[in-house]
Amino acid sequence: MAERYFPPVLDNSIVTSYKRCPTLFKLQYLESWASKFPSPHLHAGGAFAHALEETRRMFYVQGWDAPASIAYGCTAMENFWGDYRPPDYVAKTLDRMLAAFDFYWANYPLSHEECPPTRLPSGKYAIEFSFAQPLPIPHPISGDPLIYCGRMDMIADAYGGRFIVDEKTTSSLGPTWSKQWDLRSQFTGYAWGARENGLTVQGTIVRGVAILKTKFDTQQAVVYSPEWQIERWYSELLTYIQRMIADFERDNFLHNLGDTCADFGGCQFREACAVQDPTSQLETGFARRRWNPITRQTTEIL
Numbered sequence: 001m002a003e004r005y006f007p008p009v010l011d012n013s014i015v016t017s018y019k020r021c022p023t024l025f026k027l028q029y030l031e032s033w034a035s036k037f038p039s040p041h042l043h044a045g046g047a048f049a050h051a052l053e054e055t056r057r058m059f060y061v062q063g064w065d066a067p068a069s070i071a072y073g074c075t076a077m078e079n080f081w082g083d084y085r086p087p088d089y090v091a092k093t094l095d096r097m098l099a100a101f102d103f104y105w106a107n108y109p110l111s112h113e114e115c116p117p118t119r120l121p122s123g124k125y126a127i128e129f130s131f132a133q134p135l136p137i138p139h140p141i142s143g144d145p146l147i148y149c150g151r152m153d154m155i156a157d158a159y160g161g162r163f164i165v166d167e168k169t170t171s172s173l174g175p176t177w178s179k180q181w182d183l184r185s186q187f188t189g190y191a192w193g194a195r196e197n198g199l200t201v202q203g204t205i206v207r208g209v210a211i212l213k214t215k216f217d218t219q220q221a222v223v224y225s226p227e228w229q230i231e232r233w234y235s236e237l238l239t240y241i242q243r244m245i246a247d248f249e250r251d252n253f254l255h256n257l258g259d260t261c262a263d264f265g266g267c268q269f270r271e272a273c274a275v276q277d278p279t280s281q282l283e284t285g286f287a288r289r290r291w292n293p294i295t296r297q298t299t300e301i302l
Helices: 012-020 022-030 040-061 066-081 094-107 177-181 185-196 227-250 259-265 279-285
Strands: 033-035 127-138 145-158 161-170 203-211 216-224 286-292 297-300
Touching: 012 022, 012 185, 012 227, 022 033, 022 227, 040 066, 040 094, 040 127, 040 145, 040 161, 066 094, 094 161, 094 203, 094 216, 127 185, 127 227, 145 185, 161 185, 177 203, 177 216, 185 203, 185 227, 279 286
Parallel strands: 161 203
Antiparallel strands: 033 286, 127 145, 145 161, 203 216, 286 297
């Protein structure tokens, strides 16, 4: 029998997977099944975020000028990208992502006056600000407190207040794009994590960059996180985690058969759930890799 596993560290992605479908959570985060073929959208988004981080470090921390900082960010993106080749139908190639990176800075220029990263009491800038907070719920195996963590692109001083800044790469931006972030648990959790580390934020500035084959587009949304929303999010987070543990202890995970199976291009485990015994589908199309949300690294599971 395989060793029982429950992640000691939780983040928004893990908890959201349980909300979407308990079986999705089980397969991805308890049994550690991961697609053998990396998502081109996740790879492109990761490269873009890494390049933004390095550009900001050079400009705000090292004191480089904007052109040199952006050039350094381009090199960082190329190094992150490596020899990865996305499918032909995907617009997010390395060349298009580098062009989108220049487009981003043309629309949101580096500046010490507009939207600069917050200077922390330690003297460091809040670029790629991370937190890992213990929760009042014990781990179902070890008994140690479970940890909830998050990593923000930046906390910035803007609009007379303090805001989280989060960039999203996408394939399109429509008239309702900005509305999808209003009650996003990811950002409420970030506001909670910032508060627990002594930083009160008013909300989140979400910057979307659309990468198409022939053009780019951008929109910005400002989402507020009042205290009552943060408290509601935290209370419900603990309830969801207790349900996760109850399912784990009973080894009984329901299937949410419906829109979840088809959203975002289709759940990666859709074919496995369509057969009585999913073992062959999982062993053929997936590898076992365990994600650590704090180190942001995966470990192969034999």
